[in-house]
Amino acid sequence: MNKSNDVIYGINGPVVTLKNSRSFSMMEMVFVGKEHLVGEVIGITENLTTIQVYEETTGLFPGEPVEGTGSPMNVTLGPGILDNIFDGIERPLKAIQEQSGSFISRGSNVSALDQKRLWAVTLTVHEGDPVKGGSIYATLPETAIIEHRCMVPPNLSGTITKVMPNGQYHADDTIAELTDEKGTVHSLTLCQRWPIRTPRPVASRLPTNIPLITGQRVIDTLFPIGKGGTAAIPGGFGTGKTMTQHQLAKWCDADIIVYVGCGERGNEMSQVLDEFSSLMDPKSGRPMTDRTVLIANTSNMPVAAREASIYTGITLAEYYRDMGYHVAIMADSTSRWAEALREISGRLEEMPAEEGFPAYLPSRLSEFYERAGLTENLNNSNGSVTIIGAVSPQGSDFSEPVTQNTKRFTRCFWALDKALAYARHYPAINWTQSYSEYFTDLDPWYTKELGEDFVKYRKRISRILQEENQLMEIVKLIGSDVLPDDQKLVIEIARVIRVGFLQQNAFHKDDTFVPLPKQKRMMEAILYLYDKAKQLVAASVPISSVIETGLLDKLVKMKYDIPNDNPALFDAYLSEIDQKLAQIVSA
The missing domain is CATH 1.10.1140.10 (Bovine Mitochondrial F1-atpase; Atp Synthase Beta Chain; Chain D, domain 3)
Structure with missing residues (x-):
């Protein structure tokens, strides 16, 4: 590898190019410039390596170094995710505020999880126990209502050869050791890493035959959604997309809520923070934040990180699904995410498709929504990820590309009506334009229970x-x-x-x-x-x-x-x- 060529050659907004470099692989996570801005390799040719940078590139100049990490863009999974707020690439905003004030400084090197916090860990394995990917080897109380279950990474299997006693441990402390078939010893800590663009594996996918109870009559009765299902909430400005998602996040019977504010206004995310921190969970009597994780990527944050925030959110949701929880992810809004795709595609000089969106918009949407589902996990537990994505068509035009392509991959369509919203009819779901395709799957449950x-x-x-x-x-x-x-x-x-x-x-x-x-x-x-x-x-x-x-x-x-x-x-x-x-x- 010729490290002398690993320097910036060109800069176009969040897109950075390197010339004649042979050091990086496709989708590798890299650090760009002297400030170590987080980036990802998105294109490699014989002469050029193209990187999208997830932080503001103002002040970068050609000749600054680029360093590889040897691994794809990934997130840290472990205790401390709940009751926290992250940006689009899983940097904890509370910790960044303590370090650099109210504004996020570039190249902030803050661990996603609190490395100083001690957790009361109970080991559930013994020396000599055979384990495989997904096996639970320890539990700890992450919040007052959610038990965190530490799992063997999906790509590992072998025998437990060392177990630490129950007690207080940090997130990166070794609490057990696993020896695989080749004799290699792997340390098991409270956390693991996983690439955000790779779905976490499951044993099997199950039919979506249990409804997600929301307490909203127009949804539960007329247009129900199943646990592990997908739904789109399209609506123009002011029709109540965010408000509807807030209601669903507060009241649906999912165990854990992942709320992704993707390209939304900062004051809306502030409202979410204020409401969730003061709202009591009706099921447990505890604050809602005890079972909620917020990912804030507001409209004034770097556009490339907006594109990553959706994948960060779904990866966190899959992690808790693998523990056996039912997770609901609220993506607000996927239109802003699609706009980020369009902007980056334009800077890459790719051939535009309808309304300037890239030709791969449908495949990216399908990749996201296909990660929903009710599943049997590798550890034989059952869990689900339900995706509810808001869509913001300009001028309430449901024929635009994002809405139309979203309809192809979701089975629930809750169309918000501007006339209903302006008449103060909430939820402003239009009963003639909306539909649900889950009736056949869910009616046996409704008949049995009601x-x-x-x-x-x-x-x-x-x-x-x-x-x-x-x-x-x-x-x-x-x-x-x-x-x-x-x-x-x-x-x-x-x-x-x-x-x-x-x-x-x-x-x-x-x-x-x-x-x-x-x-x-x-x-x-x-x-x-x-x-x-x-x-x-x-x-x-x-x-x-x-x-x-x-x-x-x-x-x-x-x-x-x-x-x-x-x-x-x-x-x-x-x-x-x-x-x-x-x-x-x-x-």
Whole structure:
């Protein structure tokens, strides 16, 4: 290797080139310049080596040295990831702030995990035990609610030849030794490293047949997602993408949340930090940060690191999946990530495809979303990674390339509507544009846990909303007065569904999260009134008489009036419906 040629030849934004170098391999992690800026080799020809730099390149000049690491771009996996906030290449922002103040200095050499912190480690193996990739050899309490399970790296197997006693250890202390078949001794510490662009291996992929319960009625009932599934949340500016992801992160029944702020505004990430640090986890009564990791790569950070942040987040998620946890990763937003691809592609002078995005945009999106799944892990545990990616199409144009290509690789599409958002209808998920392809997989679970009625109610609710959508086309043309009473009833019941069922109040204690049994009883009450009123209308009772009973408005408010822990109160609602409608008949 001719080290004298390992110097910068050209600089174009985050793209750096070297001439006549033979020292580096494809995708190798390198240190660029005298300040040791982190970079990655993305192209090699006979004459030029191309590197994308994950830090600001201002001040670099030709002739500065470039040093290789001999390994691909990777992250450190171990205790201390949770309750932490990293940038796009897993540098801990809290530690960087303590070292260099409120602004990230270039070339910050800070360990991803706190090397000074001691962990109470319990060894779970003994000398002579055979182990393989994924085997758990130690456990420790990472937070008050999450047990960290130290696993043998997937590419190692052999026999445990040395075990340290239980006690307090640092992250890089050797707590056991493994001897492989060749006689090589490997030290096992509390952490390991893994390349971010390589999916962690699993024993097998399982069918996605368990729903991710979110407590959001429009999602759980109409457009559910399974654990290990993929979903896209497309919407224009101000439609509530980030707010929806915040709600899902707070309330979904995943064990661990990985939140990736990819190219978003800094004040939004500050809001996430403030909210998550003050929010109590409803399941454990502990702070939400005890089961959350945040990756912040805001819009003013280097664009190349934005591209890496998505892979960093999914690698952390896969690590906890391998321990047997259900992990949900929120990517906000994949459009900013695609824009980073476009900018780097432009600087590399690659041939642009639609709207300037690189031709490999679809393959990069598929690589990301394909890393989701419900899996049987190498240690025989089951875990999942659920990916929920926000998409920010310019001008709410869902025909643009990122949205269209994302639809190809996700099975859930929660389309946010600007008109609903501006009408203060949250979540602003449009029920005519959205869809879920998980019904076939999840309906057996819903039927087993909630009975056959839940699926039947959902289908009827969807049918009423579709019928209302068709009727509103007529109303726009000639007004509602000319409609027969049975169609006016459909419009009235659809209003109850929209306002009383699909719309939720994130600031109300009983409406911010709604358990599935209450969701079922709410649908039951709405459809019960619809069926009874339909009988009256068929018997020539005017729809105005049904409206005057106040039952429709009462059902709109039932989400507030009936506590989540007392669904039996719905029986009184059904009795009141019978009583008031009977009075109409007797009158």
